Amino acid sequence: MTILAKLILLIFCTVPIYSIQTPSDPIVQLPNGKIRGLNHGSYFSFESIPYAEPPIGENRFEPPKPFTGNWSDIRDATKSPPKCMQWDQYLFKEDLLDGQEDCLTINIYTPSIGGNKKYPVVVLIHGGAFMFGTADQSGHDYLMKRQDTVVVKMNYRLGPLGFLSTGDDVISGNFGLKDQLLALEWTKANVAAFNGDPESITAFGFSAGAASVHLQMMNKNFEKIAKRAVSLSGTSFCDWVIMKNPARRAIALAKHLDCPTETSSSIKLCLKKKKAADIVRAVSKLQNIGYNPAIVFGPVIESKTVSNAFLSEHPENIIKSGKSAQIPWLASYSKDDGGYNAAELMQQDSNGKEMIEILNDRWNELAPVNLFFENSVDENQLDAYSNSLREKYLGNKRFSAENYKLVQNMYTDLLFANGVRNAWKLHKQYTNSPVYAYVFDSPAPLGIGQMISRRFDISFGTVHGDDFFLMFKSPVPVPFSKTQVVQSETFLNMVGEFNANGTLQFADCKFRENNANTNGFYVMEIKPNSCETSNFENML
Template identity: 30%
Template structure:
């Protein structure tokens, strides 16, 4: 009798260690089976191929996804797209998979939130290491995450049919088309899809807002710490960048067809490993090599971007609600590896990037002096004023561009809802501030908002009561926006404030701190400086090839 009792208990123990199957789902490709989350609160279907990429489609738009007979077991996250890591180059070219997370008790069609991961267009994946769904799905939304091609494999831009550019963006578009086609089978509302992302993912969302190829694929957008009109969003000299990569690999050419012959045959690990230094001249550009580009017209090739995003956003805007925001100390991530030498090199450049153009060097120097006076009171950059450098990086790369994009949206589209926020919360889940060594600084580093939206396997520490409140607020605000186009609808009694949308010439910001409050533009002097700079000197054309 006692032995039988122990056998029953042991069987129950083993059962809990085995993934419990989720309901089967029938999509165009075939039948899927998933698994139930450990706490039983949601179903997950992970590692589903949404398109095909391999050496034969390298640098091109992806091919359609495979079909299968029998049941595809969507229970294991698959390989991420190729990228550098501390253990070398990881990932595989066949990496275009998507993950779908559904509340277990759903009884109606649910809003869908599709997340684009960040990582400077060279790192990351849609996996649960950072983007575990637990916090968001409890608000009765479906969360979708996915992988897209990165670095040279995703953003090599040669302007020829075999390598037109923006393969990574075209992966994102393919993922959105897959969601539009299939999400109803999972209980999702195809007419209520919100696209959101952070950093390079936020910039991707902004680029897809500008792209004519995404018409009808999503109804709302959330742009976090990124913008299509930021100085680092576009590769303005793609052939030059490609020639630098070729030189690193032992070849000396800037002929697009010769470059393609080199890059199409090389093992992907060698291509991903090639990271030449980019000569920057006088401008404060980044060392990022592989970025989205403006595509040439090529017969029978659908482009993702046909013009500079600023031109597309001003001339062909989409009338959909958008949420824009940034963190208060974005620049901490950039200065985390600085030393006297790197600071001195930065000090030798103008305090703006090459997306501005000036008639003379004298004019550029005059405007540079205005920026130096604001950030450094005329002093040289040094480790003694490193936090001033952080402020400059925050404003130039992350904070001001989405504000200027908000103004474009409000000025070109009548009656569109635009919500602006400023994340200034410092808690136990500000993981990037902790990892950069600035854990004692006030405010929030670039990326610090992520673990208040996603559980993330990366950060297994207990959640404090204070952080739990922030998680509840953030996920409620974001999911309300996805449901209603309004983060604080009339019946949002569990939120302590009404988030007021911005209006033309009257931007309003939700300050996300220990408490929530409404306020004005967070850095008014910096805003006025960069608004003036970009209105007067913004480049409106690009010599692409």
């Protein structure tokens, strides 16, 4: 296997009772029993702690149930958790199936155990398009080695097992989001056993994890769990987040698995009897080019008949009505975020022809699905809207490798920038809690664009994750440039200070608060060797 091939394959790709510790064998007492973790020298880890009953058998396609098991022996919490079963974009092989259905666990990393010291807590919700990913995909070492912080990471259900919905109260959907909420509640109740401060929790997410954090904020009671929130490159206003007409996807999946589709109950009964692997493998039948659409199953607005729904109205209405959580929120995007979705178009076939050429003949067919505006544009207007986008970004140019950057700009605006800006605008108009904003414009030498395109002869700009992986370690072991070393340290100081004290600053640049009582809208621009906060009211 070549070095390049190896590199590509590495990518992402109740109240506690008491705590005791010995230097080499940290042990924590939880209500369920004792657990043993690992001593890493500068911090302790406790992994694969169950927070919910296994979502298998009759629990499949149901809201999570709090874990009620007990153990008398000391439970081993030193092993990394398995992935939740998924169709993983980053396996780089024909069969993308990975993980297992019994997967609802939580990881905790703490600077110390025992004593009276309490640390602020960062709860990270991983990304992965609601389709793939795992608690382990983003390393915590940077924060643990530089900040006095407890880091919590969780697994939650993904793809059809986490987000299938029949659009009614039979298969309500949003199971992955309900898993996240239960994990957050577990953290609030138990993190003190790990020297975490349950009154100082920051919810932190990137990409689909960022949108998840924003969706958690749509519940007013979230104020009782988290004191601050961070969303990098994703909000609930991005078109790829809220799925429209989810029953259509549920029926399509059922048909591929030879299930009856006359009623939602018949779909559910049949799918509960199917192998989880067969359900997840069927994702490929609902994609059209490569791993597109990247999100086949995602969050939905649940039926009014669903009891204890996670989301029963659109986030826009929730924010306007004042029912969202009023906590400080930092939201951002990268200048070329769309490279994550667009870079696949630069993959070459055996003849050296780029996938982007396919769009010339199939644009009106593929654009609404792959760019997710079928969720926001009336069906009879889809062709007209597709054509207007092509004209706006390409003029009379063809889809080609030479014009790729124009296409990437379109993807950035439609999939990330517009959704983040719209969320900024709504929070600024209707909430009194602080909203902070930045745009990151500092390309990484090697990023998601190169990985997904499988090409290293293209500069994709500042792509999805170029800021996040300065804070949480990327699965790809790429050394930082000198600029990135400085930026990483600055970002970590920013996160640590925000998490501990609620103040927000990047190097010498102070973030300006935006809310309903301020004039203008202030956005920080972060570049390779500078940062500047300016009034960007026109961005909204």
